[in-house]
Amino acid sequence: MAKPGSSKPRRGRPPKAGAAKRASFNTRIRDSLKASLEEAARDAGRSLSEEIEFRLEREQTLAAAMASALGGNKAAALFLELAAEARLWGDGERWLDDYSAFNTVRARWEVLLDRATPEMPHETKHDIDGWGLAIELTKSGRLSAQDLDRVIIGLREATRGKPPAVRRKFAAAADELATKFPPALARKD
Numbered sequence: 001m002a003k004p005g006s007s008k009p010r011r012g013r014p015p016k017a018g019a020a021k022r023a024s025f026n027t028r029i030r031d032s033l034k035a036s037l038e039e040a041a042r043d044a045g046r047s048l049s050e051e052i053e054f055r056l057e058r059e060q061t062l063a064a065a066m067a068s069a070l071g072g073n074k075a076a077a078l079f080l081e082l083a084a085e086a087r088l089w090g091d092g093e094r095w096l097d098d099y100s101a102f103n104t105v106r107a108r109w110e111v112l113l114d115r116a117t118p119e120m121p122h123e124t125k126h127d128i129d130g131w132g133l134a135i136e137l138t139k140s141g142r143l144s145a146q147d148l149d150r151v152i153i154g155l156r157e158a159t160r161g162k163p164p165a166v167r168r169k170f171a172a173a174a175d176e177l178a179t180k181f182p183p184a185l186a187r188k189d
Helices: 031-044 050-067 075-090 099-116 122-139 145-157 164-180
Strands: none
Touching: 031 050, 050 075, 050 164, 075 099, 122 145
């Protein structure tokens, strides 16, 4: 069969009716993988190229569905990394019931999550520095009782909207100050 305007006959198998034009892609694979793909293609009634294309499309569909379910590609990659750490350090699902294994996996996750944590916003750094100064002034006794109350209340209120580590740090500081220096409102000066 010749192309319109061409005198040479077309080589190869004619395209299937209604099939979209396909691009050529050459690659090298191991013999064992090729044999496995050929067997799967025979079982499914597909050519080797169709089997490879089917598997690539299925993989893309699964990856897109997983990314959608887990909050996007970046989140999916992080969750997969966490799952891999649980598999590596947790001995299957038993880590969920074993105190030591659970805490090992948890520690590994904390390392990964710390590595994935976005940079702290300047405003949060400023808050931490400011509260750190207020805490030091309080501990040194250079704040009035009324200012001390403001620091303790402010530390507790400053935890809203902050990352868990910052919330814990602020809450611990407020508790420590409230224990060492009972709020001025409860004291008679």
